[in-house]
Amino acid sequence: MKISVDALALAPAAAPMVAALLVLLVDVVFHAKARLPWIIAALGLVGALGALVVAGRRGHVATLCSGGQCWWRLDAPGTGLVGLALVSALVVVVLAALEPVRPTSPQRAAVRAMLVLSATAGCVGVVAARDLASWLVLLELATLPSIALVALRGGRAAAHGALTLLVTALASFAVLALGCALWFAATGTIAMSGDAVITAFADPARKPLAVVAMMLVLAGVGFKLSLAPFHAWTPEAFAGSGTWVAAFLATTSKVGALGAMLVVVSAASALGSPAQTALGIIAALSMTLGNVMALRQVDLLRLMAWSTVAQAGWVLLPLTSVSAGSTHAAAQYLALYTLGTAAVFVVLAAFERPGRAVQIDSLRGMFRSHPLSAATMALGLLALAGLPPSIVGVVAKVVAMKPVAVDHSWWLLGFAVLNTLLGVAVYLRWIVAMFVPLGDATGDASDAPAADSVEGAGATVVGTSAGAAASPLVVTTRGHRVVIALMALVLVATSILPSLLLRFF
Numbered sequence: 001m002k003i004s005v006d007a008l009a010l011a012p013a014a015a016p017m018v019a020a021l022l023v024l025l026v027d028v029v030f031h032a033k034a035r036l037p038w039i040i041a042a043l044g045l046v047g048a049l050g051a052l053v054v055a056g057r058r059g060h061v062a063t064l065c066s067g068g069q070c071w072w073r074l075d076a077p078g079t080g081l082v083g084l085a086l087v088s089a090l091v092v093v094v095l096a097a098l099e100p101v102r103p104t105s106p107q108r109a110a111v112r113a114m115l116v117l118s119a120t121a122g123c124v125g126v127v128a129a130r131d132l133a134s135w136l137v138l139l140e141l142a143t144l145p146s147i148a149l150v151a152l153r154g155g156r157a158a159a160h161g162a163l164t165l166l167v168t169a170l171a172s173f174a175v176l177a178l179g180c181a182l183w184f185a186a187t188g189t190i191a192m193s194g195d196a197v198i199t200a201f202a203d204p205a206r207k208p209l210a211v212v213a214m215m216l217v218l219a220g221v222g223f224k225l226s227l228a229p230f231h232a233w234t235p236e237a238f239a240g241s242g243t244w245v246a247a248f249l250a251t252t253s254k255v256g257a258l259g260a261m262l263v264v265v266s267a268a269s270a271l272g273s274p275a276q277t278a279l280g281i282i283a284a285l286s287m288t289l290g291n292v293m294a295l296r297q298v299d300l301l302r303l304m305a306w307s308t309v310a311q312a313g314w315v316l317l318p319l320t321s322v323s324a325g326s327t328h329a330a331a332q333y334l335a336l337y338t339l340g341t342a343a344v345f346v347v348l349a350a351f352e353r354p355g356r357a358v359q360i361d362s363l364r365g366m367f368r369s370h371p372l373s374a375a376t377m378a379l380g381l382l383a384l385a386g387l388p389p390s391i392v393g394v395v396a397k398v399v400a401m402k403p404v405a406v407d408h409s410w411w412l413l414g415f416a417v418l419n420t421l422l423g424v425a426v427y428l429r430w431i432v433a434m435f436v437p438l439g440d441a442t443g444d445a446s447d448a449p450a451a452d453s454v455e456g457a458g459a460t461v462v463g464t465s466a467g468a469a470a471s472p473l474v475v476t477t478r479g480h481r482v483v484i485a486l487m488a489l490v491l492v493a494t495s496i497l498p499s500l501l502l503r504f505f
Contacts, residue, residue, distance in 0.1 A: 006063035009072065011051035012082055013125040016089075019044020020117035027110035037113035038097035044117060045090045048124070052083055069191060071131045077331035078127045080505035081259045084335050085127070088251040089120040091342050091483075095244040095349045098479045108152055115145035115152075116248065123256025126263075132180045132190040135263060139176070142256040143169050143224060146249060150241040161240025168233035172223035179216030186210040192263050214275065217264050224257035227316060228286040231309045235293075238305035243352045246301055247345035250308050251338045258315055258334050262327055265319050276407075280320040284415040286313030291422035295429075300348060300358040303430065304341065307384060310423065311337045314400050317416060321403035329399050331505040336383065336396035339494060339501065343380030346487045347373045350480035360430060365438030372481070374434045376488040383491065385427040386420055391495040395502070 007014075022044070023037045030036055055061065056079055062070040074082065093116060122141030129135040147169060151162035186209040187196040200210040222230040238246045265279075290310025297303040315337065318329035350373060351358055367374040383393035397420060404413050494501050 003064055003066045006060050008051065008055045008058070008060040009063040009074075011055065012048045012086065013121050013128070015048035015051055016044055016086075016117040016121040016124065019047070020114045020121070023110050023113045023117065034109045035097055037110040038093055041093045041113040041117055042090060042097070045086050045093065045120070049083065049086045049090075052079070052086065069130075071134065072128050073130055074128050077262065077327050077505050078259065080331055080335065081127050081255050081262075082124050083504060084338060085120060085123045085252050085255040085259075088255060088338055088342060089116060089123075089248070091346070092116060092244055092248045092252060094479075094483060095247060095346065098349070098477055098483070099244060112149060112152060115149050119143075119145040119149075119248070119256075120252055123252055123259065126256050127259030129263065130192055132183060132192060135192060135260065136176060136180055139221075139224065139256070139260050140169075140173060142253065143172075146237075146245075146253060149245045149248065150237055153240065153242045153245060155240070157240035158242075159240070161237040164233045164236040168223055168230075172220045172230070175216050175223075176220030179213050179220055182209055182213035183217065186213050194266060214264070215278070218261075218279075221257060221261045221264060222282065225254060225261060225315070226257075226286075226309050226312045227282050228289045228309060228313070231286070231289075231312075234309055235302050235305040238301045238308075239299065239357075243301070243345060243349040246304065247342065247349070250304060250341050250345070254308070254312070254315075255334065255338065258330065261316075261319070262330065266327070276320050276322060279316060280409065280412045283313045283316040283320060284412060286310065286316065287415060287419040288313075288422070291419050291426055294426045295422070298360045300344075300360070300362075300430070303426075304344060304348075307341070307426070310419065310426075311341075311384065313419070314397075314416075317400045317412070318403040320409065320412060321407045323403045323406050326403045328505055329403050332502050333396050333400045335501055335505055336392055336399070336494075336498075339491065340380045340383030340390070340393060343376055343383070343487050343491055346480075346483050347377040347380070350484060360433045363430065363433045364436045366434040368437070372488060373484050376484050376491065378431045378434065379488065379491040379495070381427040381431055385423045387424060387428075389495065390491065392491070392498050392501070395498045399502075 019041055023040050026040060027037060061075075061079065062073040064071040093113070096112065096116070119142050122138045122143070122145075125138040126135060126142055129138050147162055147165050150158055150165055152158075183192075184190060186200040186206045188200075189196050197210060197214070200206045219230065223233075226234045234249075237249060241249065287310050290306050290308070290313060294303055294306035294310060297306060315330055315334050318326045318333065320326075321329075348358055351362070363374075366377075379390045382388070382390035383396070386393040386397035388394060397416075401413060401416050404416065
């Protein structure tokens with residue numbers, strides 16, 4: 001059996017892995033250079049993006065083909081998701097490079113950069129994999145490095161978050177492995193296609209096996225996507241991981257999870273109405289639980305964790321429809337969610353302090369002291385809420401609900417509208433906090449000192465009084481301010497012309 005190999009089609013997934021190996025090799029020679037691994041990682045991701053653009057323009061979207069079956073293939077939404085994974089990973093790498101270097105452990109930079117690149121390669125590859133073995137291995141490659149990234153943060157919270165994520169990852173792998181085994185037993189092939197499922201359904205003896213296999217695989221991917229009731233790891237992992245690692249879990253990791261979900265859902269569509277109803281129940285549960293729990297949070301990282309659970313329900317919402325554009329709608333919503341989430345994390349990374357969580361009281365006075373950062377975070381939160389002037393958020397909600405309305409799933413549409421209102425309450429609470437004068441944290445605005453400049457790396461500190469509940473907000477470097485300004489420009493541009501982003505999906 002002859003299998004054709006197209007190196008250009010494989011390059012977007014191979015480039016991050018090559019960069020990961022290069023990071024480790026260079027670290028042997030330049031061990032004390034803490035920034036160098038991140039520079040190599042960024043170059044590797046840029047190279048992968050370049051390869052994706054060239055491959056897409058030349059039509060190199062399928063490879064590993066034999067007998068009319070291609071085991072590596074990217075469709076239009078898949079190509080967009082690969083690009084989204086690479087861009088979001090590049091943002092994470094920039095945030096990691098801007099993190100203050102810890103003199104006690106500079107050697108961790110190379111290991112962390114390697115882990116980010118390895119997980120990104122898994123996220124890219126799982127979108128294109130079309131056989132059970134590659135799909136399962138790449139999905140775990142996208143997951144396991146994330147556990148190490150959380151653990152390497154150090155401290156009790158990081159250890160607890162990593163342990164929670166590890167236990168969940170092991171459970172999800174067990175569910176996925178069993179589901180894949182039953183899939184093969186039911187269909188007689190490793191191909192993840194609707195035709196294989198239809199063939200299994202035609203045989204009454206194999207039909208129950210196929211249904212169980214599909215449900216187990218969907219449940220396993222639900223762990224990765226933070227869908228309720230498979231979401232338990234998310235708040236603990238986010239809280240213990242630190243800002244840029246949490247940003248990776250909330251963006252790049254979710255892109256890979258959706259890519260894996262789309263491969264399964266495209267085959268699960270053969271199940272018809274029962275599968276769509278099950279997905280609808282999970283979507284409604286995720287949206288509702290995520291928003292209700294987010295309303296109770298005072299820690300910004302935990303807010304973003306529960307926001308991820310709620311937004312995962314929104315991402316799944318279009319996939320409950322049998323319409324032709326449902327996969328495009330899910331990919332488009334994920335892109336818009338990723339943009340809003342990345343904006344929040346970019347600002348949060350600038351204000352992060354070791355050992356101090358950014359809480360809602362920490363944001364008081366932010367619009368006065370740091371107007372650009374506050375505006376960027378507000379636009380990101382408004383995008384997640386689906387409110388103007390962040391038009392991109394409004395478009396996202398319409399994109400997600402349109403396939404459901406076309407299918408006349410009014411009960412599910414009702415849940416979507418209800419959760420839109422809940423989401424407004426969740427995110428506006430944090431935006432309003434940024435307008436509150438700093439002194440109101442203790443009831444006396446006159447006690448709060450003005451913003452002071454401190455020397456070193458262009459840092460700016462906004463102080464609070466000794467008795468204030470709010471923690472000081474610190475913009476650590478000028479690099480953070482540049483990234484925040486660029487993110488603000490992207491948010492404004494996509495709000496004016498959402499098609500700038502949506503056309504890639």
